[in-house]
Amino acid sequence: MTGEPVWRPAVLATATGDGRVRCDLCPHACVLADGEIGECRVRRNSGGRLETATFTTTVAHLDAVERKPFFHVRPGSQVLTAAGPGCSFRCNYCVNHRLSQYGRPGGSSDFAGDPAQPSTLVSQAADAGAAIGLSYAEPSLAPELTLALAGLAAPRGVPVLWKTNGFLTAAAIDLVAPVLTAVNVDVKAATDAAHRRLTGAPLAPVLDAIERFRAAGVWVEVCTPLIPGVSDAPAEARAIAANLAAIDPAVPWHLVRFTPDFRMRRPDPTPPAVLARAAADGREAGLTFVYVERALGDQGRATYCPACGVVLVDRTLWASRENHLVDGRCPGCGLAIPGRWA
Amino acid sequence: MSEAEANDEVVFVASLPDLIDASEYDDHPDGRLVRLRLTVGADGVELLGDAFRPQELEALLRTLGGGPTEQMLCG
Numbered sequence: 001m002t003g004e005p006v007w008r009p010a011v012l013a014t015a016t017g018d019g020r021v022r023c024d025l026c027p028h029a030c031v032l033a034d035g036e037i038g039e040c041r042v043r044r045n046s047g048g049r050l051e052t053a054t055f056t057t058t059v060a061h062l063d064a065v066e067r068k069p070f071f072h073v074r075p076g077s078q079v080l081t082a083a084g085p086g087c088s089f090r091c092n093y094c095v096n097h098r099l100s101q102y103g104r105p106g107g108s109s110d111f112a113g114d115p116a117q118p119s120t121l122v123s124q125a126a127d128a129g130a131a132i133g134l135s136y137a138e139p140s141l142a143p144e145l146t147l148a149l150a151g152l153a154a155p156r157g158v159p160v161l162w163k164t165n166g167f168l169t170a171a172a173i174d175l176v177a178p179v180l181t182a183v184n185v186d187v188k189a190a191t192d193a194a195h196r197r198l199t200g201a202p203l204a205p206v207l208d209a210i211e212r213f214r215a216a217g218v219w220v221e222v223c224t225p226l227i228p229g230v231s232d233a234p235a236e237a238r239a240i241a242a243n244l245a246a247i248d249p250a251v252p253w254h255l256v257r258f259t260p261d262f263r264m265r266r267p268d269p270t271p272p273a274v275l276a277r278a279a280a281d282g283r284e285a286g287l288t289f290v291y292v293e294r295a296l297g298d299q300g301r302a303t304y305c306p307a308c309g310v311v312l313v314d315r316t317l318w319a320s321r322e323n324h325l326v327d328g329r330c331p332g333c334g335l336a337i338p339g340r341w342a
Numbered sequence: 343m344s345e346a347e348a349n350d351e352v353v354f355v356a357s358l359p360d361l362i363d364a365s366e367y368d369d370h371p372d373g374r375l376v377r378l379r380l381t382v383g384a385d386g387v388e389l390l391g392d393a394f395r396p397q398e399l400e401a402l403l404r405t406l407g408g409g410p411t412e413q414m415l416c417g
Contacts, residue, residue, distance in 0.1 A: 058354070059354045059356075059415065061354075061355075061356035061357075061415070062356060063356055063357065067417075068417060069417075083415070095396065095415075095416040096415050096416055096417070098352060098413075099354070099415065135417050136354075136415040136416070136417060163417045223417075257367075259394065259395075259396065259416075260373060260394065260395045260397075261395070261396050261397060262397075265395065265397060268371055268372050268373050269367070269371075269373040269394045271367070271368070271371055272364070272367050272368055273368075294364045295364050295367055296364075297364065297365070317360070
């Protein structure tokens with residue numbers, strides 16, 4: 001681990017005059033004078049050139065795809081997840097704050113990580129029959145690494161996945177979507193005001209990103225942490241579900257329990273009853289596939305055929321137990337189930 | 343590295359076993375349950391913890407000392 005970032009040239013930059021550079025990666029659209037660092041703390045203007053510290057590996061962990069979570073992507077497979085520091089959000093509840101909140105108050109001031117070695121990561125994933133995942137911190141801050149990994153991964157049949165906050169510009173999505181197989185996007189609040197309070201960023205770009213990724217052919221699943229005072233009230237959960245159902249009723253929606261951590265230590269964890277109610281609300285809003293990670297047991301994690309009710313994928317706590325799909329279809333009635341199954 | 347620095351260090355690991363089952367959530371609505379497992383092996387004593395409130399568990403592990411705390415990342 002270096003303790004200091006290694007900076008490399010970054011993509012998605014526009015010179016705005018007087019040596020300033022606008023970062024076109026996320027909707028913060030930071031305009032940086034020479035030497036300034038962006039809101040994310042991992043992209044900067046150096047001599048009129050945009051640079052990134054995100055071509056970095058702090059961790060590279062092999063784990064089940066269900067942990068991202070992806071429930072409609074290659075059930076039972078593994079993902080080699082790589083991450084370096086940085087996030088475009090400043091969520092008060094972040095369990096991964098030591099990595100994600102680098103450079104921010106309460107986050108780490110020491111940069112943990114070494115320059116990423118894409119060929120090593122891709123070989124490790126390919127040898128394990130795994131996908132490559134960028135997660136834990138914010139992968140959308142690392143389009144350069146994503147493209148480098150994908151260039152090596154594609155010939156070896158290794159999919160590339162993101163677990164992301166979805167806070168990207170249209171240009172950034174257009175750059176990375178062609179190389180991504182799937183993204184899981186966090187939708188953390190129902191209203192713009194609540195989203196800004198929690199994350200420091202507006203909500204609309206996140207919903208726009210879901211639509212743009214989908215339009216580009218990327219498989220999209222959505223996570224919503226039920227956070228006290230932000231997204232745990234029935235009206236909030238219903239509104240988020242309605243937003244998603246309006247995009248596509250078949251978007252898988254994962255409901256996640258809040259963990260008191262970082263700057264939100266006082267509230268209690270989300271009660272199972274609140275998760276169960278939100279799941280019911282999601283189905284009532286028209287969503288076909290609603291999941292609760294662990295609080296509701298195996299039933300909350302299983303995929304059921306929306307036509308005949310047969311269990312299609314049976315899951316244990318953190319992995320798939322049995323995948324009954326036949327070429328992506330229900331073995332009972334033959335209905336095609338949306339996802340990336342092979 | 344001093345012993346105090348080692349105790350403050352957090353190392354990210356790929357996985358750690360669960361000690362709390364979801365069926366116990368309703369019994370601890372305030373999230374104050376902490377469960378610990380001590381294992382004595384050839385290399386010494388290993389202390390595994392699980393809790394709803396990570397920072398309280400981490401504070402406890404730091405107090406007990408013995409080296410860096412391992413943490414599993416989310417997502």
